[in-house]
Amino acid sequence: MTVTALILAAVDLLAAVLLSAVYFRRHRRRDLVVAFLGVNVGVLAVAWVLGTAEVALGLGLGLFGVLSIIRLRSSEITQREVAYYFAALAIGLICGLPHTDIATPLLLVGLIVSVLAVADHPRLLARARHQTVHLDRAIADEGELRAELERLLGGEVTALTVQQLDLVDDTTLVDVRYRVGAVRSNVDSGLGSRLEATPAADREASFADLLGGTR
Structure with a gap:
């Protein structure tokens, strides 16, 4: 395991915790915090094992499909919570796949967390x-x-x-x-x-x- 992979794993965990903290502070659902973290870490681990250039695209599509099936068989959640789900999945996938440089995944992860934090802010469209x-x-x-x-x-x-x-x-x-x-x-x-x-x-x-x- 390379140094870049270890750094991205730490970035992934930090981003997942930050994303879950933003959600819990605003909506107070502990069960979904566990779900977000579990999805993120699970996708990160699978992406590490299967993360080659040949299977990267198929892996991403397959993971999105599997989680969609899981959601259909689980309790009803709102579209806001779906956004957090896929953000946690995307962060794990980005950090788990192999990268030649570290700048691009850091930029993408920061963009995902920032956009959700702003889009879900209580003062945005508050009325x-x-x-x-x-x-x-x-x-x-x-x-x-x-x-x-x-x-x-x-x-x-x-x-x-x-x-x-x-x-x-x-x-x-x-x-x-x-x-x-x-x-x-x-x-x-x-x-x-x-x-x-x-x-x-x-x-x-x-x-x-x-x-x-x-x-």
Whole structure:
């Protein structure tokens, strides 16, 4: 085993631990931390044994296929966690294959960890939300459905997909993506401008009328 291989093994372990620490700090799932580290070290060991120029491409494709089958037979995970899985796999594969220089694998490993750390940062697209909502009314009109979801969620609906419209049981199942606070702030600003334009003697009555209209 060469010195370059030992250095890359140390880089792999450091990157895998760092990647798992980023994930656990933000999402607090210990079982997936174990999975990420196990996948990384396992791929590193297999790549060491089979890492020749002739089998490198087939090895990479085979490992991705095997892990895809494992995922189908395991508990459901989110797309975010899939990204961490494949990042751990890619790091192990990059560090396990033979390299003539050490700069390229170091650059690729650093790029993978950095991109995931930034892309999964809580402040990136912090107002974007995704929920599956089960309403106790059958709402066929999309405009009415959008208004009802914005009222319930307190945000601006950016996309919605009706998954089930049950006219017998009077229910609606909808997948909705929205931005929190957007509609609420617009309503508040609109309410303030309308009250400001109202004469002082009529503001109390107007305020009561507006509250009554929003219920």
